[in-house]
Amino acid sequence: MFDFRTVLLTVSLLTGANLAAAQGTQVAFGAVKADPSLPVEVTSESLNVNQEDGSAEFVGDVIVIQGEMRLTAGRVLVIYNEDRSGIERMEATEDVVLVSPPDAAEGDWAEYTIDSGQIVMRGNVLLTQGPSTISGDQMNANLTSGSATVTGNVKTILQQGAN
Template identity: 50%
Template structure:
């Protein structure tokens, strides 16, 4: 009977208000790889060093792919290099076998972190986790999920 109750407990949804750390990415992300962008339109504002890509935006760097309806590109003040990307309107992030979705995401190229916020869904093979916020560390290939982390733990027979 105890084993049956324990097995039933493991099949319940898992809620955690604390943060959860998970592996993320293919470990092949190259910080020096060029950032490739494709979109339906581009608007550049030279006065503040930004550009807005809109319409089916797809951004790639090495094995990393980010897709969203709109992405704001912020350039460093002292050069033509990208400082950060701010994606909005429903974002999909894929690296290797891992995929995540959220309402918004910010990719800071200096710190090599991606912050995804708003109804985050992370899938890794048959596993799925949800949370309010996820911070991906591309150098460590990890992600920290916070704010009502939820998953279902699947058990094999």
């Protein structure tokens, strides 16, 4: 069966390791395109709200859900826009895991800009797509287009066999 992600990974490998390290590896990410207008549900062990700067800090087993996307972390800081009518972005730290089915990524830190559907993940990034993995220093994912680019010390492991 033809798997577009496997083709993209194979093409990236064939272009050479130097090119991949310099420009990054672009891959598909998530089978369902995200809708940034969907509500954001956050659960955690505790919540600290700062009325002065318009932020909210969720701490302990944080789970963020928006449509099919799920992000988990030890801590998530929610930063509201200037008029506090909506979320501008979220910063996640401590064992960050991002799942946009069927793909998953983990890293040390992530920032999710809600309106654009952009997620930047840094620090020991590991992207898992079925039996194959890509690791690197940073991943920029666009949940609305279903694409991602992994950059910095990119290493790809492709598993052979049935998908």
